[in-house]
Amino acid sequence: xxxxxxxxxxxxxxxxxxxxxxxxxxxxxxxxxxxxxxxxxxxxxxxxxxxxxxxxxxxxxxxxxxxxxxxxxxxxxxxxxxxxxxxxxxxxxxxxxxxxxxxxxxxxxxxxxxxxxxxxxxxxxxxxxxxxxxxxxxxxxxxxxxxxxxxxxxxxxxxxxxxxxxxxxxxxxxxxxxxxxxxxxxxxxxxxxxxxxxxxxxxxxxxxxxxxxxxxxxxxxxxxxxxxxxxxxxxxxxxxxxxxxxxxxxxxxxxxxxxxxxxxxxxxxxxxxxxxxxxxxxxxxxxxxxxxxxxxxxxxxxxxxxxxxxxxxxxxxxxxxxxxxxxxxxxxxxxxxxxxxxxxxxxxxxxxxxxxxxxxxxxxxxxxxxxxxxxxxxxxxxxxxxxxxxxxxxxxxxxxxxxxxxxxxxxxxxxxxxxxxxxxxxxxxxxxxxxxxxxxxxxxxxxx
Amino acid sequence: xxxxxxxxxxxxxxxxxxxxxxxxxxxxxxxxxxxxxxxxxxxxxxxxxxxxxxxxxxxxxxxxxxxxxxxxxxxxxxxxxxxxxxxxxxxxxxxxxxxxxxxxxxxxxxxxxxxxxxxxxxxxxxxxxxxxxxxxxxxxxxxxxxxxxxxxxxxxxxxxxxxxxxxxxxxxxxxxxxxxxxxxxxxxxxxxxxxxxxxxxxxxxxxxxxxxxxxxxxxxxxxxxxxxxxxx
Numbered sequence: 001x002x003x004x005x006x007x008x009x010x011x012x013x014x015x016x017x018x019x020x021x022x023x024x025x026x027x028x029x030x031x032x033x034x035x036x037x038x039x040x041x042x043x044x045x046x047x048x049x050x051x052x053x054x055x056x057x058x059x060x061x062x063x064x065x066x067x068x069x070x071x072x073x074x075x076x077x078x079x080x081x082x083x084x085x086x087x088x089x090x091x092x093x094x095x096x097x098x099x100x101x102x103x104x105x106x107x108x109x110x111x112x113x114x115x116x117x118x119x120x121x122x123x124x125x126x127x128x129x130x131x132x133x134x135x136x137x138x139x140x141x142x143x144x145x146x147x148x149x150x151x152x153x154x155x156x157x158x159x160x161x162x163x164x165x166x167x168x169x170x171x172x173x174x175x176x177x178x179x180x181x182x183x184x185x186x187x188x189x190x191x192x193x194x195x196x197x198x199x200x201x202x203x204x205x206x207x208x209x210x211x212x213x214x215x216x217x218x219x220x221x222x223x224x225x226x227x228x229x230x231x232x233x234x235x236x237x238x239x240x241x242x243x244x245x246x247x248x249x250x251x252x253x254x255x256x257x258x259x260x261x262x263x264x265x266x267x268x269x270x271x272x273x274x275x276x277x278x279x280x281x282x283x284x285x286x287x288x289x290x291x292x293x294x295x296x297x298x299x300x301x302x303x304x305x306x307x308x309x310x311x312x313x314x315x316x317x318x319x320x321x322x323x324x325x326x327x328x329x330x331x332x333x334x335x336x337x338x339x340x341x342x343x344x345x346x347x348x349x350x351x352x353x354x355x356x357x358x359x360x361x362x363x364x365x366x367x368x369x370x371x372x373x374x375x376x377x378x379x380x381x382x383x384x385x386x387x388x389x390x391x392x393x394x395x396x397x398x399x400x401x402x403x404x405x406x407x408x409x410x411x412x413x414x415x416x417x418x419x420x421x422x423x424x425x426x427x428x429x430x431x432x433x434x435x436x437x438x439x440x441x442x443x444x445x446x447x448x
Numbered sequence: 449x450x451x452x453x454x455x456x457x458x459x460x461x462x463x464x465x466x467x468x469x470x471x472x473x474x475x476x477x478x479x480x481x482x483x484x485x486x487x488x489x490x491x492x493x494x495x496x497x498x499x500x501x502x503x504x505x506x507x508x509x510x511x512x513x514x515x516x517x518x519x520x521x522x523x524x525x526x527x528x529x530x531x532x533x534x535x536x537x538x539x540x541x542x543x544x545x546x547x548x549x550x551x552x553x554x555x556x557x558x559x560x561x562x563x564x565x566x567x568x569x570x571x572x573x574x575x576x577x578x579x580x581x582x583x584x585x586x587x588x589x590x591x592x593x594x595x596x597x598x599x600x601x602x603x604x605x606x607x608x609x610x611x612x613x614x615x616x617x618x619x620x621x622x623x624x625x626x627x628x629x630x631x632x633x634x635x636x637x638x639x640x641x642x643x644x645x646x647x648x649x650x651x652x653x654x655x656x657x658x659x660x661x662x663x664x665x666x667x668x669x670x671x672x673x674x675x676x677x678x679x680x
Contacts, residue, residue: 058623058630071627089628097630426506428632428655430623 011375012044012099016091016116017106018079020049020067024272026296027107027132030186032061037368039063044432046098048091050080050112064433068094072112082111084407085414091119092418096427102375104128105152108135108145114152121155121389122411126378129153130160131170134293134314146173147397151404154392157378160184160371162294163315169293175396184370185319187362188299195305195351196280206237206343209282209306211270212289212297214245219288219311224250225332226288228258230339237343238263242270242278279304283349284342290330292316298325303358305351309342311335321361324354386412503657507531510657512664522589522668524661526653528582538577542570582650587661591668595636597647615639619647619665621658634658636665 015035019027035045040063051057051069059067070090075081095103103120105113108131117127129152136142153159153174159181161167167181208230212218227239241251241264248266255264270278279285285301287310294315298308302324310316312327319325326345328338386408393404503510509527549566553559581602588596594612601607617637624633632655635644647661 057625068625068630070625086627090625090630093628093630422629 007042009376010043011372011379012101013038013046013375014095014098014100014103014120015045015047015106016049016103016113017047018050018074018110018112019107020047021061022052022055023078026186029272029296030130030132031106032065033187033189033364034368034371035065036063037364038371039065040365041368041372043372044098046094046100048094048112048116050074050078066098070112077109079110080112080115082115084115085411087112087115088119088122088411088414089418089422091116092123092415093427095120095123095125096424097430099429100125102126102128102378104130104375106130107132108149109133114148117152117156118408118411119415122408122415124383126157126375126381127155128158128160128374128378129156130162131166132162132293134166134169134291135173137173147400149174150396150400151393151407154396154404155389156180157381158182158374160374162186163318165315165318166293182370182374184367184374185362186294186296186299187364187367188296188303188358189364190303190355190359190362193276193279193300193303193355195355199280199283199305199351204236206234206284206346207240207282208237208284208286208309208339209240209242209279209301210286210288211242211275211278212287214241214243214247214251216247217290218245219290219330220245220247220250222288222290222311222330222332222335223286224254226286226335226339227251227264228254228260229332229336231258231260231263233336233340234343238265240265240267240278240282242267242275244269275300276304279306282306283346284309284339286339287311287316288330288335289313289316295319299358299362303355303362305349305354307342307346307349309335309338321357324357503660505654508651508653508657510653510660512660522591522664524587524589524664525584526586526648526651526657527584528651535578538574542573545570545573585648585651587647587665589664589668595665595668597645597649599650609645611636611638611645613669616665616669619662619669620644621655621662632658634662634665 013035015031017027017031019025020031021028031047035047038045046066046068048068048070050073051071056069056071059069061067070087072080072087080087094100103117103125105117105127106129107113113129117129120127135145137146149170150173153170153176156176157180159170159176161170161181161183162185164183167178167183170176171178171181210223214220223241230237231239239260251264251266255261255266267278279301283306285298285306285308287295287298287301287308289295289311290313292314295310298310298316298319301308302320308320308325310325310327311330313330316325317327326338326342328334390405390408393408394401396404502512507529509525509529511525511527513523513525545566546563549563553563582599583602584600586596586598586600588598590596590613592613594610594614595616597609597611599607615638617639619634619636622633622635624631631652633652634647636647638645647665648658
């Protein structure tokens with residue numbers, strides 16, 4: 001209780017997103033690891049997300065990370081049903097009782113995040129937004145999503161993107177001034193992804209590993225062309241494919257058609273805890289995504305000592321040094337050539353050396369320190385009155401601007417009504433509790 | 449104003465005639481914290497004997513008293529302060545609905561069924577919002593036997609629920625999250641039951657009041673554990 005109150009440089013952060021544990025994915029891991037590292041730095045972190053099945057209410061995770069599973073049902077793709085003002089009371093209650101200073105939202109495709117950020121801005125809190133994906137500009141879904149993003153980012157205090165390509169994409173989609181956007185790449189837990197102690201011999205068979213969701217975005221159609229070709233050219237190459245999705249059927253068909261049952265092993269969905277054990281069975285990691293803002297999968301593979309072959313899309317070229325990755329255009333023949341080049345490069349690869357370099361390059365503690373700088377910068381920004389902020393919304397478009405202004409005004413009125421109905425003094429503040437440093441050791445001693 | 453009252457009486461006389469019950473009723477009537485403190489300090493000796501501790505806020509009053517000085521029973525009460533504004537609001541809106549229906553009937557020639565429907569709506573509204581008013585909820589802790597949870601209604605009805613001391617594993621303070629708010633509750637984890645027993649079922653007192661009740665419950669259950677290990 002004492003440490004946080006005394007030090008004004010320590011922040012109290014609320015992470016909001018639809019995507020969190022018990023779901024597994026890039027965004028979820030990012031929020032979890034970032035929160036743990038921020039807790040280690042002495043800040044207070046609280047996460048708010050929607051309820052997952054029976055998992056509803058307050059839960060505590062490692063290190064005293066408090067998670068509010070707000071009982072709003074998800075309706076499509078893990079997103080909460082958008083009710084514009086529905087989340088205002090609960091978000092206000094959480095912000096007041098935890099004495100939050102900064103609200104940090106994740107992922108553009110999360111309705112919970114957008115609504116929570118809007119309400120936080122209405123109530124005058126500083127808001128930071130992290131965008132994890134690249135989106136298009138042309139199709140109907142993207143146009144609407146970009147408009148929503150424009151609304152949220154019109155008044156955001158600071159924004160973070162995971163790569164320079166992602167920054168360009170976000171700035172173009174939302175019209176945000178580039179000075180407000182920071183680039184902080186993701187990282188990988190190198191202690192979990194270590195190379196195998198003894199690897200399968202390269203002379204016998206070369207194993208290429210593919211682990212991804214088998215959907216269109218991840219370039220499964222490319223794989224369907226590439227795998228038979230590579231198997232034809234290199235008789236000593238085997239494939240291991242992990243993951244599940246809509247396009248799995250196509251891979252199975254390809255296997256049948258070219259009689260590659262003994263050369264292509266399909267594992268099905270691989271739980272996150274077992275990803276490492278699958279990766280260390282291989283020499284080369286193949287990533288055929290059609291779009292990727294940043295690719296944590298190739299970081300995990302490089303940390304396990306695999307040479308990566310990937311499509312040159314999005315932020316992928318920014319992730320690994322040139323001697324750890326072979327890039328190709330998202331075209332089957334180019335990818336086959338890249339795999340050939342990778343096989344040729346294999347003898348020069350030392351997995352342990354690769355792992356050590358990755359440990360130097362990518363670290364979640366580093367990400368947390370850089371994010372802390374963003375929070376410091378956000379808190380230094382001035383507090384603006386409603387009227388000044390409304391002018392930013394008007395620039396969003398001829399019709400959209402006026403609509404957004406109306407939404408913000410109505411939101412402001414709802415907030416004032418809520419302040420009368422349930423004054424902020426009635427909401428009690430929660431006392432902080434800090435876990436003792438050696439709490440886990442004590443538990444171990446007691447059980448032994 | 450109606451909430452203030454005069455203390456212009458001879459103090460010795462008051463001490464002779466005042467009982468624990470009248471002190472309690474005086475404390476309940478006092479709205480302002482300043483006056484509460486002055487009453488408390490005036491009758492401190494009596495109050496300390498009867499009423500061990502008391503906290504008050506706009507909505508609830510917490511009173512902790514020990515019925516018998518030998519500490520056989522420990523009582524904690526959470527009293528709901530009546531607020532007239534809720535009644536005024538509900539009756540005013542019901543009247544407004546009825547008035548609209550009558551206006552429509554007389555001046556715009558709509559059918560009488562509208563008036564009947566509005567009357568029905570009013571009755572349902574009043575029943576829903578003003579039903580079962582709870583006056584007080586109490587916790588009586590008897591260290592050797594168990595804990596009795598009482599709910600006192602405005603109509604005089606009392607509902608009691610007894611939990612034997614052996615069945616209580618632990619009293620816990622929990623945060624409950626609803627789609628619109630988050631509040632603290634005090635619950636008992638009970639042996640052989642998947643559901644916890646809520647101590648204050650209808651009222652939502654603030655955490656500073658719940659903490660005292662929780663500490664008393666913990667002390668009672670810890671004592672029980674110590675005596676049971678001694679007998680073993």
